[in-house]
Amino acid sequence: MPITPEHVGRHFPPAPPYTVSRAKIEEFAVALGDDNPAYFTDDAIAPPTFAAIIAAQAWGALFDDEELGLSLNRTMHGDQHFDFHRPLKAGDEVVAQLGIERVRNRSTMDMVTILVELTVDGEPVCSARSTLMHTKEEAA
Amino acid sequence: MNVGDSRELRVRVTRSQVVRYSGASTDFNEIHFSDRHARAIGLPGVVAHGMWTMGAGLRVVTDWVEDPARVLSYFVRFTRPVVVPDTDDGVEVVYTATVAEIDGGVAKLTLTATCGNDAVLGAARAEVRVA
Numbered sequence: 522m523p524i525t526p527e528h529v530g531r532h533f534p535p536a537p538p539y540t541v542s543r544a545k546i547e548e549f550a551v552a553l554g555d556d557n558p559a560y561f562t563d564d565a566i567a568p569p570t571f572a573a574i575i576a577a578q579a580w581g582a583l584f585d586d587e588e589l590g591l592s593l594n595r596t597m598h599g600d601q602h603f604d605f606h607r608p609l610k611a612g613d614e615v616v617a618q619l620g621i622e623r624v625r626n627r628s629t630m631d632m633v634t635i636l637v638e639l640t641v642d643g644e645p646v647c648s649a650r651s652t653l654m655h656t657k658e659e660a661a
Numbered sequence: 662m663n664v665g666d667s668r669e670l671r672v673r674v675t676r677s678q679v680v681r682y683s684g685a686s687t688d689f690n691e692i693h694f695s696d697r698h699a700r701a702i703g704l705p706g707v708v709a710h711g712m713w714t715m716g717a718g719l720r721v722v723t724d725w726v727e728d729p730a731r732v733l734s735y736f737v738r739f740t741r742p743v744v745v746p747d748t749d750d751g752v753e754v755v756y757t758a759t760v761a762e763i764d765g766g767v768a769k770l771t772l773t774a775t776c777g778n779d780a781v782l783g784a785a786r787a788e789v790r791v792a
Contacts, residue, residue, distance in 0.1 A: 545685075552685035553716045554672060559729050569723075569732045570716035574686050598711045600738040600784075608730045 523657070524589040524624055524631050532620040533582035539575045541567060543611040549574070566608035573601070576637040576649035579617035583635060591633070591655055599632065599652040606645050613641045622650065631655045662725070662768055662791055667759040670721035674709050674743065675751030682713045696747075708742035714754065714781055715739075718774050721756040722787050731790045733767065738783040743776045752776060758787070766792035 546567045550560035559566050584593050609615065616639070623634035632654055639647040676694075683693050688710055691698035696706045715737045723729040745751055755775045762769040772785035 549685045552678070552682040553713065553720070554674075554678065555717070555720050555723070557720070557723055557727075557729055566730055568716060569719060569729060569735060570712060573712045573716070577686075577688065598739055600736070601712070601715060602734070602736040604734045605732055 523626070524591060524621075524633060524655075525626065526624045528589060528621050529624055530621065532618065533579075533586070535616045535618040536579045536582070538614040538616050539578065541571075541609050541611055541613040541615060545574075546571065546609075546611060564610065566610050569603060569605055569608070571609055572603060572605075572639055572647040572649055575615050575617050575639055576647075576651070579619040579637045580635070580651075582619050583621075583633075590658075591631075591653075592658075595656045595658070597654045597656075599654045601652075602650040604648040606647060609639075609646060613646070615646065616640050629657055631657065662760055662763070664760050664763055667757055668721055668725050670718070670724065670756045670758075672717050672720070672754050672756065673751055674713070674717070674745055674754060675749070676707060676745055676747055678751065679707065679709050679713070679745055682710050686710065686712060688712070704742060705744050707745050707747070709745050711739040711742070714743050714774060715785075717754070718756040718772060718782065718785070719787065721758045721772065722770060722789060725758065726789050726791070733788040733790055735787045737772070737774075737785040739781075740783040741776070741779040741781045743781050754781065761786075763791065766790060 546565050619637050622636045625632040634652045637649045757773045758770045761771050768789050768791045770787050774782035
């Protein structure tokens with residue numbers, strides 16, 4: 522059974538907490554080619570799009586839900602939006618919770634908008650909204 | 662920072678940078694290191710991660726405001742992949758950011774990202790705290 526607009530509002534149990542480390546912040550900044558000093562000090566903050574690492578780990582719940590019939594290898598990332606409430610920093614234990622916000626069924630493709638809310642100690646730190654373009658199996 | 666001001670940033674990306682981003686982001690999709698897998702889904706060859714293209718481009722804004730904690734929001738549409746040739750020089754992505762509006766201490770910027778003749782990001786925009 523494919524994903525339909527009836528699945529809008531479905532929320533998944535949060536993924537296990539992700540602990541941000543200074544080493545991972547540095548590794549990520551270097552991978553972006555970004556030498557901003559804010560990422561390389563004792564009280565470093567993470568580059569804003571670091572949130573995507575944690576959000577993407579929460580996507581697993583979506584693909585594991587057999588009722589939705591979604592497959593990662595037929596999925597393209599259509600767009601990405603972040604609202605940043607505060608920067609991530611080393612020591613943050615980040616909880617990511619995924620919900621389905623919008624579903625549009627097209628002839629060959631389903632467009633699924635998901636929202637991952639990232640919180641630390643219950644306080645929101647980042648909202649990561651993604652539109653995923655899923656090519657239907659019969660169209661592949 | 663005033664309405665109409667703009668900045669440009671040129672970023673070179675090589676295969677080794679793409680591999681580095683795979684490790685840092687833990688996105689190990691084969692299309693980011695294997696030409697064979699990339700061609701199997703119709704790409705000309707290995708492509709950079711969309712999230713790399715998005716993340717590297719934000720530097721045009723954060724270099725400008727200096728403190729990345731000022732970034733309040735960031736949106737992009739992934740329009741075309743950045744194809745990364747297996748050469749020492751890789752390929753260059755050119756980013757621009759332009760201040761569209763400043764209101765209530767928040768600047769709204771529009772961004773572009775171009776690789777060769779392709780716009781690789783669409784409708785890109787960011788909000789930063791400026792006061």
